[in-house]
Amino acid sequence: MEESMRQIVEAEARALHAIPYSDAYDKAVGLILEHVHRRGGKLVASGMGKAGQIALNIATKFSSTGTPAVSLHPSEAQHGDIGVLQPDDILLLVSNSGSTREVIELVTLARRLYPAIPVIAVTGRAESELTRVADVTLLTGGAEEVCPLGLTPTTSTTVMSVIGDVLVVNVTRRTSFTAEDYAKRHHGGFLGFKSRNEADNI
Numbered sequence: 001m002e003e004s005m006r007q008i009v010e011a012e013a014r015a016l017h018a019i020p021y022s023d024a025y026d027k028a029v030g031l032i033l034e035h036v037h038r039r040g041g042k043l044v045a046s047g048m049g050k051a052g053q054i055a056l057n058i059a060t061k062f063s064s065t066g067t068p069a070v071s072l073h074p075s076e077a078q079h080g081d082i083g084v085l086q087p088d089d090i091l092l093l094v095s096n097s098g099s100t101r102e103v104i105e106l107v108t109l110a111r112r113l114y115p116a117i118p119v120i121a122v123t124g125r126a127e128s129e130l131t132r133v134a135d136v137t138l139l140t141g142g143a144e145e146v147c148p149l150g151l152t153p154t155t156s157t158t159v160m161s162v163i164g165d166v167l168v169v170n171v172t173r174r175t176s177f178t179a180e181d182y183a184k185r186h187h188g189g190f191l192g193f194k195s196r197n198e199a200d201n202i
Contacts, residue, residue, distance in 0.1 A: 008146045015143035015155045016162055027136045028120045029170045031090055035118065036067050037175055041088030043069035046077070048102045050153035051094040051160065058092065058164035064185055065168055066177045074102035082109045091119045092167075096140065096156040098128025107133050122163050124156060138163050 035041040043062055045055035055071055062069035072084060091110055095103045098121070107130075110117050121134035124142040131137045140159040147154045 011143075011146050012155050012158050015141060015159050018141045018143060019159060019163065020139050020141055022139075024136050024138055025166065025170070028138060028167060029174065031118050031120065031136065032067065032167065032171050033174055035088050035090040036069075039088035041086060041090060043067060043092055044072050044085060044089050045069060045092040045094070046072045046074050046103065046106055047094035048074055048100045050157050051096060051100070054157050054160045054164065055092065055094045057161060058094075058168065061164065061168045062171070064182070065172045066175055066181055066185070067168075067171055072106075074100075074106040077106050077109055078102075082106075082113065085110055085113055085117070087114050087117075089114075089117060091117060092122070093119060093130060093134070094122045094160055095128075095130050096124045096153060096160070098123035098125040098130035100130075104129050104133070122160055 032043060036043055043059065045059040045062075046052065047055040052071075052073065059069040059071040070084060072081060091107070093103050093106065107119055110119075118136070119134045121130045121137045122140065123130050123137060124140040125131065126137070126139055140156060140163065143155045143159065144150060145152060145154045145156060
């Protein structure tokens with residue numbers, strides 16, 4: 001078990017270090033700042049299956065750090081939930097393959113409502129349908145899953161989560177978000193107590 005654990009941790013750490021950097025990160029942060037913080041829209045994150053759970057995680061981190069965000073299930077979007085979109089929103093779509101049918105269809109539905117809505121894609125494939133329709137693509141590096149079958153989203157979801165963290169942290173820095181601001185959004189639990197305490201000591 002110890003050897004297996006070390007192999008898994010090392011494989012996922014290598015995948016994280018191999019995330020390719022490009023100016024797409026600057027563009028993604030700029031789009032979020034423009035649409036959410038200047039125009040008053042929100043970030044709408046979506047993905048299917050395990051990637052959808054990462055999208056939800058990213059949305060909640062954005063919301064707690066001063067960037068209004070929601071998670072939209074791509075299948076439910078086809079049954080009316082697409083109505084959550086507003087003109088100045090921005091889509092953040094997560095799909096390792098970049099070919100998830102429900103996610104691609106979500107782009108079509110969103111642009112039928114608002115043709116200019118920007119799309120940030122997080123995917124493992126540079127040549128994919130999602131990359132083709134996105135305004136900005138953040139590539140994961142396409143590392144193999146540590147799952148012994150090579151199928152279960154493991155490494156890919158770890159990398160996607162960290163890419164989300166990169167976006168959240170850099171938007172938070174650009175908006176000068178403070179502990180006092182955090183405390184207003186996170187009243188309960190240890191983090192609420194810690195943020196209020198830090199705000200009081202400023």
